[in-house]
Each structure stands twice: as structure tokens, then as C-alpha cells.
Amino acid sequence: MSVPAPAPIRHLYVHVPFCPSICPYCDFHVLTRQSGLVEQYLAQVEREAERLAAEYPVELDTVYLGGGTPSFLRDSEMAALVGSVQRWLGWGRAENTLEINPGTVSAERAAHWRALGFDRASVGVQSLHDPTLLFLGRRHSAAQARAAVEHLLAREFRVSGDLITAVAGQPLEADIRGLHELGVGHISAYTLTIEPGTEFARRGVTVSEADERRGFEVTAALLAELGYERYEISNYARPGQQSQHNLAYWHTRHYLGLGPGAAGHYPAAAPAVSMRRTNPHLHEWLAGAQGEAELVTGHDWVTDALFMGLRLRTGVNLAELSRRSGVDVAREYAPAIRANVERGLLVQEGQQLQATEAGWWILNSVIGDFLELDLARP
Structure with missing residues (x-):
């Protein structure tokens, strides 16, 4: 009796750790670019993609480039990264998302990303209120955020706008209505969280429960009124605009993790149900370390x-x-x-x-x- 072939993995997350600056609330694995590091990163992505292709059957439905600030890569660097992914792992048949900082967008760059095969953009708007952006340490302005969304929509991207809520003094209703009026089909609204080790934590910044609760409730009520379905705690979409990649996470599907700090969820032999592996940070990853694998059993x-x-x-x-x-x-x-x-x-x-x-x-x-x-x- 023949053993059935393992099901192919259909989702890929690629971590791009480089940012123009580090936001005071950020606790992701990110760093500013230094001479030679991006070139080393791209070479190691190629090697890791080849290894993953040899290790697992892959038929991708979704690809997600997150970070960090993937759109901070220069056009030639982005082309090289996409080329490595497509050469070894293919490309998503249903959805290919690029995380974008509004300050990196122009009409020409939007066209370049679209030509590379991205069809969905997750834009880190965070707010359309300049004082709130300043408090959050964002380098873009509200005007730049609006222009970025307009450029991406003009190139027929499906656009998701990220908002941070529970910021004291933030005009939340205006932020929500502003994104809606721009025409985005998806909004992710996350409460400002003060994580240990961040600049906000060192400065003693706090978020009041009243602001947190108000953000939670106002966002849900207003986006429902505006025609967005709340399909996940923090995510709202017009019909057909749900994030297919993130749904794979929430449904506990298998996915590949490529790049420093990237997490992956992989098939495993019984009695384990699956295996989780998180890649090490950049310098260890560049040296070829693969990170520790954790077998996940039934109850866990x-x-x-x-x-x-x-x-x-x-x-x-x-x-x-x-x-x-x-x-x-x-x-x-x-x-x-x-x-x-x-x-x-x-x-x-x-x-x-x-x-x-x-x-x-x-x-x-x-x-x-x-x-x-x-x-x-x-």
C-alpha cells in the first residue's frame, strides 16, 4: 500500500528586517540598514529558499512580505528578493502582499511593485493626524499616507490600511472615516501596546484602559456603520477583501517562514501534530543557523x-x-x-x-x- 504524498505548503511569510528608523513602540526584529547587510541578506534568502524547496512540497496560494519595512528596499533589491522567492518556491496564486511604509511610495514605485507581482498592499498609515504620527515616532505625514494609498489604488492594488488606536488625543473617528473615504477595502486596527524593552517602555508611556476600551468599541461600531465586516478581532473588510494570508494563520494552516526572525509552521510526523520554528536574528541567520524547532503535540x-x-x-x-x-x-x-x-x-x-x-x-x-x-x- 503506497503512502500518500504530504500535502503541499500553500503559504509563505518573508521577513525583511530593515527599517529607515525604529518606532518607539516596535518590538519586532528590525534594524536600520548598514553597508553590505542588505546584499548579505539577499544572498542568504536565496540559499534558504532553495533549502525550503528541497525540504517541503510547496504550491503557494499566498505570499506575504513583512518586516521591518519591505518597501524600504531599493527597486533592484526588491526585484532580487522576489526573483529568489519565485525561482525556488513560486508565487501566490491567490494573494501576494507587500507591507508598505507611506513614506516610501511614489507612483513609479507602486507600478514597479505591481509589475513584480504584488497585488495587495498593507500600508502602515497608523493615523491621519500629524500630531498622533509625531507621538508614534512615524516619519511620514498624513498627506504622505493619503498620497500613498491613492498611488496604490491607482495601480489596482487591494489596499489594507493599518491604524493604531488608544493613543491619547487621537481623533479616531476622523482617522477611520479618512481611510474609508480614501477607498481602502480592508482596515486593521490595533491597540497601542507598550512592550518591554521598547523606547515607549523606557520612557514610561502608558495606555489607559479607558482609551483602550474606547478604541475597541468605537472602531467596531463605526466600521460596521461604514460597511466593513469585522471578521477578526482587529480586522475589518469589505466583501472579498479579507486577508487570505492572515486567515491561514488564524486557521492554523502550515506556512513557510523565510528570513531572519521569521516564524514558520510545518508538518511533522506523528505523534506530533506540527512543528513550529522561528529563525534566529539577522547575524546568526546570516551564518546559516536555522533556529530551534518545537514539536507541537495534541493538546498544545x-x-x-x-x-x-x-x-x-x-x-x-x-x-x-x-x-x-x-x-x-x-x-x-x-x-x-x-x-x-x-x-x-x-x-x-x-x-x-x-x-x-x-x-x-x-x-x-x-x-x-x-x-x-x-x-x-x-
């Missing part, structure tokens, strides 16, 4: 899948989680499900489990109830 995989899947409006299907993990999810996690349904934080209809808006607000606490059951297992 389930709690990961719940944490990701309950972020979605549609939630998770318990039977599907059981099939993929080998764990009877409905039975083994029944106490956590029942308790959170009674508290109004989850809703269960048959095998479908969804978070309510109240549950979204404290999702970490909800998932904590599932983790407690894992910790209590013999």
Missing part, C-alpha cells in the same frame, strides 16, 4: 488553534480540531467551554464555537481556562 496544538481561531468571527469547529489533533476537544475541554458560555464569553452551536464581543475583549483570560485544563492533566 488545540490550545494554539483555539487562541488563533477564536479571534475569528466564525470561530472554530470542534470536530475539525479533533480530527486534526487526535484529541476529543468537545469532551476534554467541556468544563472551559461550559464556563465561558455561561459567562457570555463564548457561544456554541453544534460543533461551532465562537467568541462573543465580550469574550474578544478578554480572550487571553478565556484561553487561560483551556490552558488550566492542560496543566491539570496527569
